[in-house]
Amino acid sequence: MTLAPELKDTSPEKLLAPVLSAFWDEDRSWTLDVYKRHEGYEGLRKALAMSPDDLIAYVKDSGLRGRGGAGFPTGMKWQFIPQGDGKPHYLVVNADESEPGTCKDIPLLFANPHSLIEGIVIACYAIRSSHAFIYLRGEVVPVLRRLHEAVREAYEAGYLGENILGSGLNLQVTVHAGAGAYICGEETALLDSLEGRRGQPRLRPPFPAVAGLYACPTVVNNVESIASVPAILNRGKEWFRSMGSEKSPGFTLYSLSGHVASPGQYEAPLGITLRQLLDMSGGMRPGHRLKFWTPGGSSTPMFTDEHLDVPLDYEGVGAAGSMLGTKALQCFDETTCVVRAVTRWTEFYAHESCGKCTPCREGTYWLVQLLRDIEAGKGVMSDLDKLNDIADNINGKSFCALGDGAASPIFSSLKYFREEYEQHITGRGCPFDPAKSTAWADSRTEVNA
Amino acid sequence: MTTSSSEQGVSLGMPQLPAPAYPDDVRARLEADARQVIDRYPDSRSALLPLLHLVQSEEGHVTRTGMQFCADMLKLTTAEVTAVATFYSMYRRKPSGDYQVGVCTNTLCAVMGGDAIFEELQEHLGVGNGETTADGKVTLEHIECNAACDYAPVVMVNWEFFDDQTPASAKRLVDDLRAGREVEPTRGARLCTFKETARILAGFPDERPGAVEESGSAGPASLVGLRLAKGETAPARVVHPRDGGPHDEQDRAVHDPSPTERLSAHDAPQETSASDPAHPAGPTAEEGE
Numbered sequence: 215m216t217l218a219p220e221l222k223d224t225s226p227e228k229l230l231a232p233v234l235s236a237f238w239d240e241d242r243s244w245t246l247d248v249y250k251r252h253e254g255y256e257g258l259r260k261a262l263a264m265s266p267d268d269l270i271a272y273v274k275d276s277g278l279r280g281r282g283g284a285g286f287p288t289g290m291k292w293q294f295i296p297q298g299d300g301k302p303h304y305l306v307v308n309a310d311e312s313e314p315g316t317c318k319d320i321p322l323l324f325a326n327p328h329s330l331i332e333g334i335v336i337a338c339y340a341i342r343s344s345h346a347f348i349y350l351r352g353e354v355v356p357v358l359r360r361l362h363e364a365v366r367e368a369y370e371a372g373y374l375g376e377n378i379l380g381s382g383l384n385l386q387v388t389v390h391a392g393a394g395a396y397i398c399g400e401e402t403a404l405l406d407s408l409e410g411r412r413g414q415p416r417l418r419p420p421f422p423a424v425a426g427l428y429a430c431p432t433v434v435n436n437v438e439s440i441a442s443v444p445a446i447l448n449r450g451k452e453w454f455r456s457m458g459s460e461k462s463p464g465f466t467l468y469s470l471s472g473h474v475a476s477p478g479q480y481e482a483p484l485g486i487t488l489r490q491l492l493d494m495s496g497g498m499r500p501g502h503r504l505k506f507w508t509p510g511g512s513s514t515p516m517f518t519d520e521h522l523d524v525p526l527d528y529e530g531v532g533a534a535g536s537m538l539g540t541k542a543l544q545c546f547d548e549t550t551c552v553v554r555a556v557t558r559w560t561e562f563y564a565h566e567s568c569g570k571c572t573p574c575r576e577g578t579y580w581l582v583q584l585l586r587d588i589e590a591g592k593g594v595m596s597d598l599d600k601l602n603d604i605a606d607n608i609n610g611k612s613f614c615a616l617g618d619g620a621a622s623p624i625f626s627s628l629k630y631f632r633e634e635y636e637q638h639i640t641g642r643g644c645p646f647d648p649a650k651s652t653a654w655a656d657s658r659t660e661v662n663a
Numbered sequence: 664m665t666t667s668s669s670e671q672g673v674s675l676g677m678p679q680l681p682a683p684a685y686p687d688d689v690r691a692r693l694e695a696d697a698r699q700v701i702d703r704y705p706d707s708r709s710a711l712l713p714l715l716h717l718v719q720s721e722e723g724h725v726t727r728t729g730m731q732f733c734a735d736m737l738k739l740t741t742a743e744v745t746a747v748a749t750f751y752s753m754y755r756r757k758p759s760g761d762y763q764v765g766v767c768t769n770t771l772c773a774v775m776g777g778d779a780i781f782e783e784l785q786e787h788l789g790v791g792n793g794e795t796t797a798d799g800k801v802t803l804e805h806i807e808c809n810a811a812c813d814y815a816p817v818v819m820v821n822w823e824f825f826d827d828q829t830p831a832s833a834k835r836l837v838d839d840l841r842a843g844r845e846v847e848p849t850r851g852a853r854l855c856t857f858k859e860t861a862r863i864l865a866g867f868p869d870e871r872p873g874a875v876e877e878s879g880s881a882g883p884a885s886l887v888g889l890r891l892a893k894g895e896t897a898p899a900r901v902v903h904p905r906d907g908g909p910h911d912e913q914d915r916a917v918h919d920p921s922p923t924e925r926l927s928a929h930d931a932p933q934e935t936s937a938s939d940p941a942h943p944a945g946p947t948a949e950e951g952e
Contacts, residue, residue: 230892239889243880302705311810314769320810324850325881345705352716352753352864353765353809355822356851356878362868363875388703391864393712393751396807410711410737412750428706468888471812472771478813480888494891512770544771544812558770562807568750652776653816654829 226494231457231465232481233445238325244360246367249328255373257444261336262381269340276451277463282308282436283539285528294423295341295431304432305338305346307440310392310399312351313511314562315542318467319437321479323357327364333440335373338385341433345386349404352391361389396566400614401434414570415614438467458484462527466541473499473547488543489522502547510539512559513619515626551646552631553638556623557585563620571613577604578620588635591643598635602628682727697736700866707737713865715748720861724755760795761856762840765806765819777816781805783830788837800841813884821860823851826882852877
């Protein structure tokens with residue numbers, strides 16, 4: 215059942231499991247033709263042969279959990295949609311990938327958009343929806359172009375539109391480009407934005423499953439969650455459960471970035487470790503060592519080199535004090551100043567705070583003021599406790615998870631690198647040289663004359 | 664045609680007069696487009712974000728006239744439209760250049776060199792954040808994480824990807840843009856103007872033949888895991904080495920670029936690679952490994 219014996223093997227062929235990324239290296243991988251050559255839309259045929267309720271149960275049994283960060287079971291989300299209520303039901307795909315460090319859905323949609331379209335058709339059949347929306351962040355026009363084309367191809371081939379594959383299912387898909395707001399990745403803010411409003415989160419309950427888009431029952435799923443569904447249907451839930459662990463089954467995209475030798479996408483069973491990923495891919499850049507990293511974007515508490523062997527699944531990362539999040543493995547080496555990194559992330563949260571609730575709006579502002587002072591060598595020791603205190607007043611007390619995310623880098627960096635903050639204060643400035651952190655710092659030729 | 668409220672300052676006297684309307688022919692054309700957009704949604708108000716992109720595609724920024732048009736089409740007040748237009752960072756509220764050059768300065772890109780690139784571009788172009796060069800070509804901005812961290816540092820031009828940049832490659836890029844030389848993104852299609860980009864964002868597919876295919880299936884970093892899993896050559900040898908050194912003729916002879924690795928025009932003609940030869944896309948070659 216588990217892959218425990220094989221995990222000792224460090225060969226990438228055994229450790230990795232490309233499914234969604236399996237044919238990204240082929241010419242025109244984003245077209246319907248190529249997708250169909252790789253058993254595309256076969257999962258849909260199998261799904262349409264089931265009853266919608268059986269389909270929901272099947273996805274639930276597969277153990278698929280949300281890949282957008284929270285890890286909520288996908289099938290359960292679908293099950294929450296009330297049936298026979300006489301209201302329209304909606305599926306909204308969250309393609310607003312904006313969490314700092316996260317870069318999986320964009321390459322996925324660029325190279326293989328049909329996996330999402332097929333997943334959408336399956337999900338809509340299950341939840342009895344005849345209109346789905348893809349909310350794509352606006353700043354990625356290359357992906358928008360391919361989504362437009364994939365949707366056009368799917369309509370033309372009869373995978374969207376009226377009476378899909380003779381099943382009686384009618385489905386319309388609308389591709390909707392956002393306009394630049396991180397908060398719209400939060401599902402209820404996304405719904406407000408999709409309704410043509412400022413993207414601000416809604417009070418819950420009612421949850422979107424009861425009163426979502428246009429106050430109708432709505433499922434909001436991440437791109438990768440929905441795109442994983444066709445393979446589960448086509449190859450079976452047992453196949454899916456043969457990867458990963460009991461509570462975190464299946465495959466997922468890990469995104470390695472930063473001071474590593476080979477940044478990029480690595481699709482593997484859940485539970486792989488950062489050490490395994492680094493071992494197979496050439497490690498950190500030559501001559502440097504890992505200092506800190508995030509398991510799933512800037513909103514997940516940072517880790518250090520002590521955590522190289524933490525299994526990267528929902529339970530493993532949770533037990534080590536962080537969250538799996540989006541599996542955005544941002545790795546920073548010893549040339550990087552933690553205070554600088556955290557200051558920049560905090561500036562981001564302050565910029566993106568929607569302003570609706572006071573703890574987040576005011577708290578992120580004051581965190582930035584303190585951090586900028588500390589980074590510039592103008593801080594005092596009591597600022598460190600103040601930072602912690604403000605973060606504590608944001609965390610768990612904000613309207614939505616953006617506030618919790620803003621507190622994460624503060625808490626975790628103070629926990630692991632308090633000395634480095636103190637150095638900035640006692641040394642009256644930053645002891646690091648930012649030039650040494652750049653991608654070209656170690657290259658032999660002078661890049662910039 | 665219109666001026667932004669920031670140019671007029673705050674006045675406590677007379678309220679602003681209503682914005683002038685679009686000329687009849689422009690209005691007729693935009694109305695036809697707007698109806699198509701509205702038809703995509705069960706509730707017309709959902710069309711507001713795309714319609715703001717649409718009016719931005721007409722004038723290059725969101726004017727009072729554009730907002731009045733959106734309000735008319737959706738039966739909203741101008742206050743409701745303004746509230747939305749001012750919330751989202753992609754709507755410009757003042758005239759700007761043909762090419763929006765956005766340098767990612769969120770933590771990872773900043774550390775990897777985005778800060779240095781942004782600083783050097785400001786100096787090179789003589790403009791600050793959000794400002795436009797005198798020739799009206801380039802508007803420089805720092806942007807937040809654009810979901811391309813495995814290609815850091817990243818620069819976006821009209822929201823197409825220019826991956827693995829350096830200060831030198833970024834300066835060449837803006838020079839080419841200003842000189843009217845064609846540049847090719849590492850991921851994305853040949854650039855169109857900011858206005859044309861805004862039209863795609865409004866939901867009107869790019870109609871240029873071949874645009875959707877350009878730059879191939881996936882960028883090099885998107886493929887490193889797949890290549891390892893397939894037992895293909897170690898990543899260090901999959902793509903070109905990261906260091907500068909003598910390149911080109913010899914590299915090209917042995918390395919026929921796959922569809923996923925396109926040559927970038929702003930480095931042309933003397934240099935290869937997706938971005939900068941001294942720092943190309945993809946993993947490093949590790950000497951001595």
